Amino acid sequence: MSERLQSIIGKRGPIRTVGVVGMGYVGIPAAALFADAPEFDSVVGFQRDSASSGYKVAMLNRGESPLKGEEPGLEELLRKVTDAGKFRCTSDFSEIAGCDAVTLAIQTPFLDPKDLIPDFSALIEGLRNVGRYIAEGTLVVLESTVTPGTTAGMAREILEAESGLTAGKEFCLAHAPERVMVGRLLRNIREHDRIVGGIDDVSTARAVELYRPVLTTGKIISMTATAAEVTKTAENAFRDLQIAAANQLALHCEAIGVNVYDVRAGIDSLKGEGITRAILWPGAGVGGHCLTKDSWHLERGAQVLGGDLWYPHGEKSIFGVARAINEFMPRHMVHLTLEGLKRAGKEPGGATVALLGWAFIQNSDDTRNTPAEPYLAAMEETGAVVRIHDPYVSEYPGIEISQDLVETLTGVDAVVIFTAHRHYFALDPAWMKKISGEEHPVIVDGRNVVDPDLFIQAGFVYKGIGRGDRNDHPIR
Ligand code: SAJ
Secondary structure, three states: OOHHHHHHHHHHOOOOEEEEEOOOOOHHHHHHHHHHOOOOOEEEEEOOOOOOOOHHHHHHHOOOOOOOOOOOOHHHHHHHHHHOOOEEEEOOHHHHHHOOEEEEOOOOOEEEHHHOEEOOHHHHHHHHHHHHHOOOOOEEEEOOOOOOOOHHHHHHHHHHHHHOOOEOOOEEEEEOOOOOOOOOHHHHHHHOOEEEEEOOHHHHHHHHHHHHHHOOOOOEEEEEHHHHHHHHHHHHHHHHHHHHHHHHHHHHHHHHOOEHHHHHHHHHOOOEOOEOOOOOOOOOOOOOOOHHHHHHHHHHHHHOOOOOOOOOOOOOOHHHHHHHHHHHHHHHHHHHHHHHHHHOOOOOOOOEEEEEOOOOOOOOOOOOOOOHHHHHHHHHHOOOEEEEEOOOOOEEOOEEEEOOHHHHHOOOOEEEEOOOOHHHHHOOHHHHHHHHOOOOOEEEEOOOOOOHHHHHHOOOEEEEOOEOOOOOOOOO
């Protein structure tokens, strides 16, 4: 234990004022929950006065949430803590000097995962702003998902350089990764177990003091900062891996000529006494903000920042291979579309394709890293004309998205389902064929939404992910 840091903390007393840097979908609910805890006197939200996000400061100070979509309880909580004078937002980072604890929730994307170089520019700016104003005894916590080794490495170096203080001796430093999902932000923070890892025991204990008051059913799981970074990136890498295993199985089933969903149900039936297979679902691809990048953070942690990796040497680990399989799936949707058009006697050049679902996940307007985007680019390269429909998404840079299904489906040669929005489960084959005006329209199902036999009987050419039992059906 660092006696010096311990005595500084002792003199400083319990955490009373909390700063949260980054008013996004992670920082805003965290700030509101800290402000609602009786243990803390006040919370200050810090937001850069940038062209894209500066407007949030005034909104939040009115107790309004700038987040899109439904977040149960968040507006009421923001209004409550703002009216009570326990939360306010500012772009003046010098106020960090008055905070006992400061958390950073800033995005850490990869520009191009191929070179394993993340874009830490926003995080570095945030760390510099924080480092400039922390004092002896401040606790700094990274909530962003970062490459294992970042908290004890780059973050520590920047904070020490800017403050002139030494982490672990004069200020506390920890990592407490966020585990929130859009649509259930407050519930996730309160109910999920919270991984809390300091660069030393004193930092860990101080971070536990910060997070314990906001947990309801969630427990604190403490470990080192680097172990916490590995936990966060690996929990998403494992999910990506499970999805990739289902996708690889789907491709095997297509080659063997069986229905992957029958196989999946069979595998999933093996349960009981600790037995589990936890098989997930094959599909048109993996999008979102988490799974598309966290495996690369884990890879970089082992292959770039880590020591001598026993296996593999200089090639992708199983997590990298999983990413490659999941990134293949939108391309496979192109294969299935082209094969379907060919069976219908059509060339892709000039064919009109209706792409149903632009959001990366069902019944949501979230489009981050949507797998539909690489599909669109590849199909347009073949000369096909693609119309996009999504009931939840009305705009996306450079893309025209319709909410009118009739308009989208009229006169098309092929219909491709990319997202399992509930609207698509009631698609009627006879009606669709009629408005397509085609003898044998094509349907490609990327999410197991339609019943192949109903569409085949209506005269469609059917193709589906993992449907080796139907993909070469006789054309009616
Ligand atoms: N997907 C499949 N097959 C599956 C599950 C998902 O193809 O069996 C696809 C989805 O269509 C989507 C992508 O993968 O395109 C990601 O889906 P997701 O359900 O993993 O949703 P995310 O990306 O929002 O993941 C988040 C993560 N949460 C955090 O990082 C805090 C993840 O850890 C959660 O497990 C996940 O939500 C969840 O379970 O809701």
